[in-house]
Amino acid sequence: MSAILDAGWDTGVFLLDNIARIDAQGVHILDRRVYPFDKTWVTCPDVPSVATAIIDMVTQSGGTATAAAYGMVLAADHAGRHAQPRDELQRLARILRETRPTNDSVKTVVENSLEICARWEPEQWPGALVESVSTREKQRLALTWQIAEHGATLLPDGVRLLTHCWAETGLTQMVLAATRAGRTVQVFCDETRPYLQGSRLTADALRDAGAAVTVVPDVAAGYLLSEGAVDLVVTGSDRVAADGSVVNKAGTLALALTSKRYGVPFYSLCPRVDRDTPTAAGVPIELRDGEEALHCLGRRTATENVAGFYPAFDRTPADLVTGLITPTGVKAPHEL
Template sequence: MRHLSDYMPFILKKENIARIEGDEVLIGNRSLYPFEKSFFRCRETEDVAWAIEKMVTQGGGPVRAAMQAMLLLAKRMDEGRLPRDPARFAQAKERLEKTRPTNTTMARVLELMVSAIQESLGKGACCGERAGAFIATYESRYEERAFAMADIGSSLIDDGDGVLTMCFAETSFILTIALAMEQGKRIKVYTPETRPYLQGARLTAPCLEEIGADVTLITDNMPAYLMSQGKIQKYMTAVDIAVSDGWVANKIGTYQNAISAAFHGIPYFPFSGDPDMRKVGRDSIIIERRDPEEVKHLRGLATTTDTMKAYYPAFDIVPPHLIAGIITPKGLISPYLLKRVYGEGESAL
């Protein structure tokens, strides 16, 4: 039997993403990785929210961190240190889901989790036990979905392929590469550095190196050149959200790479474990605007003058006609057929 942890690098192992230790939530501090393996300690929900906003964790990490925050709250209620008030969970959910507005997975997961916990409270049952059971079920389904998507992803990669990614595509992409290597395929992966937080340089590249992949770091403005030189045969990324009619959003820069890939005849395959079928069209996607000051610095060093204007939309949106197929737990799906497979307005969780 396959186990996800056997394939994952350090920062993607479940216990290193977020966990409870004592009376704190520990979040793997990706802002310091790979130079330091450390954990950010959170005593309150607000600490977890701050950590998410400040990019201590990102991608799929905020979902795990938020669930652990809910579990800690539930444990404190069971121990009698907090009143058994259902409103506390609703308030925590409201604060956490505002931290990263583009990706709706956390909001949808917390909606289900809070409902389950409040049901236990209403029955006078142990809400910590219910929260723990919810997390265990989520983790089990997450692993099942990761393998389903990675099996598809690895089947799309041919021996000798060069694969371009963007930002930190996390579990499904790393697992895809691991399975393709396990199948004996010789692959070269190219990862852009991903300014201004350098997720590609600090997270993707070291994770791929850790699992033994042949990975090359490039700057964000190199992908089209590599495509023109015949070095790229597949383009694969995660997405922060896929909506019902096939539009997807991911880290800023994903769109321009998709345009270049289409021009060069290279298929783009984004991974989406949980399309948001309640949203329709590009206008339904909220693009997070981060502090422009972040663009003017790199690892704490200023890159321009203090008075310089800057602009920082954290994500961009890719239209369905640039997508060869969306890799989902239900199969490789044409972006135009998501509604048919998942059902319009249904939850994919």
């Protein structure tokens, strides 16, 4: 077991300092493309390089917001020495805001940072934003523990859970709460091509949380569901619309459809609801470079002279969602 089981969670990809750090050289971002095989850092000396790291998947999911928050510290430091500091801050903020269009956490962090800067003079911006990053991280962990405690009620002793991609801190805390209560939890992790977040990040974290973890190819999930080998499916959510429809990693929709067919409950972790978006149909889906579908872990996995197509996310309608695991309880979509 790693120290993930300790209160501090000082290993893994959970603690703030293991997501991103900042010092005089810039923002250092843990490279999730190679974790846990290698623990390496990508150093970003300025805002454009932070934006590039986010776009290039150096970090993803909740890590993008943390990287963007530190990127705004760099933006504030640079803009504070500019002839037109507030205009320059807005320009740099746009660079970060436009990195990942589907998950709106980066946009939210950037807007919050701008609101903080509006209350201070330029020379005070960096200090105020660094403090806000620490505060935000404490609030995030408290929120995800609330989600986890409600989610753990769905995990009786001997439960068999299927998950997809990297459902962030909430799922690991959820499993940890169950195993700490003495319950055994078996988890099937989809490998989640092309970056293999499921077989690397999720499997590593859930193993350390005390679960018995089995990695399966993405194409095997339907077999498990059809054979009655899964009691429930739990995924993360990159965005939840007002009607309870879910936008998440591509492949989530297929899991929800198959779960519905075989009567397996389908849940998504839901830190917040986007009240400004009525349904998931209003959420833009990021189409990444098709070349990414032709490679895996730095090696080409497709024959030459073929095209690739890679929508990074998909939309799951609310009628396929059994429940959303929120900070205030497990709720049906119509109860949000």
